[in-house]
Amino acid sequence: MAATSDSEAFVAFERVQKSYDGETLVVKDLNLTMPKGEFLTMLGPSGSGKTTCLMMLAGFETATYGEIKLDGTSINNIPPHKRGIGMVFQNYALFPHMTVAENLSFPLEVRKMGKSEREGKIKRALDMVQMGDFAGRRPTQLSGGQQQRIALARALVFEPELVLMDEPLGALDKQLREHMQFEITRLAHELGITTVYVTHDQTEALTMSDRVAVFNDGRIQQLAAPDTLYEEPENSFVAQFIGENNTLEGVVKEISGNTCTVQLDNGELISARPVNVTEVGQRTQVSIRPERVETNKERLQEGAHLLKAEVLEFVYMGDIFRTRLRVAGNDDFVMKTRNAPDQERLKKGQMVEIGWLPDDCRALDA
Template sequence: MALDANSEAFVAFERVQKSYDGETLVVKDLNLSMPKGEFLTMLGPSGSGKTTCLMMLAGFETATHGEIMLDGTPINNIPPHKRGIGMVFQNYALFPHMTVAENLSFPLEVRKIGKSQREEKIMRALDMVQMGEFAGRRPTQLSGGQQQRIALARALVFEPELVLMDEPLGALDKQLREHMQFEITRLAHELGITTVYVTHDQTEALTMSDRVAVFNDGRIQQLAPPDRLYEEPENSFVAQFIGENNTLEGTVKEITGERSCMVELDGGEIIAARPVNVSQPGERTRVSIRPERVEMDPSRLQDGAHLLKAEVLEFVYMGDIFRTRLRVAGNSDFVVKTRNAPDQVRLKPGEQVEIGWLPEDCRALDA
């Protein structure tokens, strides 16, 4: 869900900066707008500024400079409990001495909601996360996955318009985490809740989000829907951080229009690619190509494809795919992923092969 120029931003960061020591900026001049109902993920490595942004939005941290707006209202000076925002943390933050129902009742009591209405809201929230029969239990009697469902129900029980989630699935095992990803996304869209989700897990960000903001060094490097982020990275950091990616070092020889350029690789080959953040011939570049876009059988490629010689270094069976590591144009970590098919030839280290891809499947990025 993109925010067009005419739609009203529900959440907005306007030139927001954050420093803890008065010198080093953890968040640098952040501008970000979200429409109502969007599921936005802030993705990035540790220390990139994503969690600090979430904490400023929640009210647990104060912006050093700039304005944070919620539904058109500045909230910098509004305390956390008066912002009406639901929060879900990685450590669940449930009260151990209270039952599940009492945990959910707490945010309703704070808002002075009457007992009968409280009970109705509690059961509705528990039913949303399929935990209706656990109302009388204490958190210590629940599994990690069940506790996370209760934490989610508590964030939703007072029907907030905005929910913030900070690495909420980090403590769960892989299978349960994947199940909860779909549950959270389904609930957010069904209820029309605006959601800001923080994670360092790229797969989580790609599968759950309407848009993803990739953070590094206190700035958003790219803000886009998941497919565009993966297919059209705007710089080398995004290309490397999102999914698995191959890079080949080279020099730009010629730029032809907006859609292509000629690149001389360090291995001597020349290929065409789409230039991004590359302004003129002579500049160093990194050509980016996804492992699944490389063809191990060049006969399957159309005319105009690039063909390169490669040496097999490793061939790994992974069930649904084969993962081949090659030495290509000076890069010994070039990976190709091919579908597990009956006609797949099993390669051995040391074999010489020819690989190829279409020009539109690679991008010349900043070096």
């Protein structure tokens, strides 16, 4: 999804900063706009500022500097309950003494809705999350996955235009988490709800989002569609944080348009796309994804690099083989190859020639 102009932004952070102690900034000069209906994920390690941004948007934290706008109106001084935003947390935050229906009725009663209107909205919300038969139960009578569905229904019941989710699937097991990822994404798109989702799980971010904002040290390092983030990281932090990644250290020897030559620390020369490197003599981390590395020369077109490698570990994983190699002095170089009849099963200690295409290789900041 393309960047949003300020005039059509539904959510906007304008030069927002946040400090808890008056000295250290946990969010630094954040500028971010979102169009209506977008599913945006804020992704990053602990302490990167993503949850603080979500809490400022919700109104539970106040920006130290800058302005947060919703549909063109500043919400800096509007209390949380008047922002009309749905919230889903990791710990569900359901009232244990209330039934499921009473939990869903609560945000509607706060909004002074009549009984028949409330009942209609509760039924619709429960049906949306496939929990229509559970209206009379209490949260303690539900599994974790069912409680999270009810928490989601409660966030949607008053039909908000914006829903915020803070690590909502963190407490669920892998299979249920993956199922809920698709459920949440489907609902958000079907209902046209603008969604801001916070997670440190990169797989979750890649599978659910229209765009992902990768946070580190209080700043957005890159904001892009999932495939762009993975295929075209703009710096070494994003390359390392999103997906599995191989790096080889070296020095830039030559730059010519969209190609540069890098001399690796073991003396070998390779070509790469220069990203975040601008001058000869600069240290660089060359980045190659494991699935772009090949041993089959027929699948490598002309212009591929070929390097000698020693097999340190070969792991059968069903659909793929994961091989750990020693390449140019790096003992943690990983190659992922699909399980196919023409794919050789390598043995520990075996010497092989591996390769990749220069376009799959990026010279990033060191």
